[in-house]
Amino acid sequence: MSQEAIRDDSARVPLIYDPRVRSAFFQVLLVVLLGFGIWWIVENTIENLSRSNISTGFGFLRGRAGFDIANTLIAYSSDSSYGQALVVGVLNTLVVAAAGIVTATIIGFLVGIGRLSNNWLIRKLATVYVELFRNIPPLLVILFWYQGVLSLLPSVRQSIPLPLGSYLNNRGFYLPSLTWGPGFWLILAGLVIAVALVWYVARRAHARQMATGQQFPVFWVSVLLIVGLPLLAFLLAGMPVTVEFPQKGTFNLTGGTNIKPEFLSLYLALSFYTASFIAEIVRAGVLGVPRGQTEAYSALGLRPGKGLRLVIVPQAMRIIIPPLTSQYLNLTKNSSLAVAIGFPDLYAIGGTILNQTGQAIEVVVIFMVVYLSISIITSLLMNWFNAKMALPER
């Protein structure tokens, strides 16, 4: 058969059986349907908005907010604008997410390692913790802490005194606050110099070990530097710090730093909840390193501590980091549950603004943009960390 004949043969296939034609047809159909759907939605929305006299656009952000916010990190009053209120909300979301991530990671790693412990009791306790917390909705845990535990604490007059001059009552946790005097920069400078020195020492020690095989106690030197230099600076600057203890008044505690029960409930619940997932991730990561690796470092004469640090953990981290990232993102997203107990995070403040102005679309767009950017930034950071931890492969 000649080339011509084959071409003729294929040309006779009906158009509807040609995969390219079909795929083009379906995609065009999809685009048309979608375009029609969007047009319909936009048309309806414009109609609905003009009926309820809501102007579109982000101009409302400059309007006066008119409501107060309990937890603020930046200067804010009810005279501030909606935009500033949203910034306060974003900052609160970030603070609770960051605090939760740190605590959840610590608890999660401890419990995860506990589940692998040789100690039967510790293993069982860790299992109970994981099975208990990951099977209960986080919102329930938040409400439990808020309404079930923290609001039952004694009133201000009967505050529970805690060590270091702090108090616990139903208005939250009162801590002594530190006020830094002049000369604070000296301590910061000491810290910066210490970190730089540690970096230098670690490099030199590594180079020397590579060249001569002699080891250098990097860890203890680093601790000494990082604690010692700022301390020295602190003493040299004449101890420029005043500690302000919370004072018990008749109706309130004055002075010190107050951590509100809303923040505490949210922070505790998110940390404990996410920690149960992180524990499972850590366990899977450590179990994912083949047993031969343990035998290999023992055969090389490394002691368990060092073997864990140099052989097992770097390999386990490769398995742990990707799912850990998604847990961090989950925690950040779950911080929006704050609205249930009135902690003013982005979501709660956005909701208030929406109720006042009726700008539903703009507020939802702001939500999506902020949460998506937090997600993207966190994943980029964790991907970078992942790339650093990945073992170079051939």
Added chain:
Amino acid sequence: MQEHDMSWVRTEMVLAQAAPRSQVGVAAWLQKNLFASAVDTAMTLVALLAIAWALPHILNWLFFDAVWTGTDRTACLTTEQGGQLPAGWSGACWPFVGSRFGQFMFGRYPYDERWRVMLAGALFLVLLVPLLIPRVPYKRLNAILFFGVFPFVCFWLLVGGFLGLRYVETPLWGGLMVTLVLSYVGIVVSLPLGILLALGRRSHMPIVKLLSVIFIEAVRGVPLVTVLFMASFMLPLFVPPGMTFDKLLRALIGVALFASAYMAEVVRGGLQAIPKGQYEGADSLGLGYWQKMGFIVMPQALTLVIPGIVNTFIGMFKDTTLVLIISMFDLLGVVKQNISGDPTWATPQTAKTGYVFAAAIFWIFCFGMSRYSQFMERRLATSHKR
């Protein structure tokens, strides 16, 4: 060749001896599992102390000091709060749960019509249990009934308004019933939608792929609260004026869309794990796209990701609690409403009792699901296992 004298080899077997005392028995187990080293001993002691401190507190609160009978708040108040219990008393207030149990299960569903909910629940169980036990036959018929027929029967029973049943509007719904309805609909809708989205994401058609990716990533990037918020505030804006959406329906749409984005990622994981040869094998048999996916790829891919699918279900079951934020009353919402809005049972212990009760119910469901998925995983692990 030299003769070897083999007499140093034993001629009879040594009799088996009992294992050394240090290797078996209670003492050996304790030594190995609790007191292997100084650090272990210290940890064991600390853990024992913690348990000895916490467990009596927990048991006393739950059972021994708890109040079991009563008609209102005075049953659970101490003398200084106006009741009869000794000062400093702390314990669960179970009569609160007892007197509100109907609400916790059905919300404000009319009392005379509750048999409909119970009947729907019973049907649900009758169809679900045989579906879950592998040995029971007629799986195909069972699945068609459960996923295809049951939703309509359930709609008729719960909503009513035709075929002789009184109409019960959804704002009256509440409690565990709403939790289960949300989860069931979420599961039934999200699995097929998730499969379609996953196929779309791996499709060779650029526009289909782009749209799937945008949908999945946008939904996964925002909290469910935001999706629910959109569903409850923006959906009414999107439809022509005068057309209204039921609030429960809006929440259902939000939950189902949210879950399907996560489901899509789980299914995509399974699709990626199927070797290319399987796709090529299907192609060489002359199967079309849907035949290839339906008969060859999906059965293998879904089996692989059963744990992930069940995890998504569990996550969704827990996430249904968030509807309380858009002021709907699922189990947690009803419990919260009774705690903060009802003076009949306003005592310091009410909140704890109510939440412990709700937590127990959620825990039983989630733990059951995760155990079942482990069981299925072991059962279905026929290949791909090293």
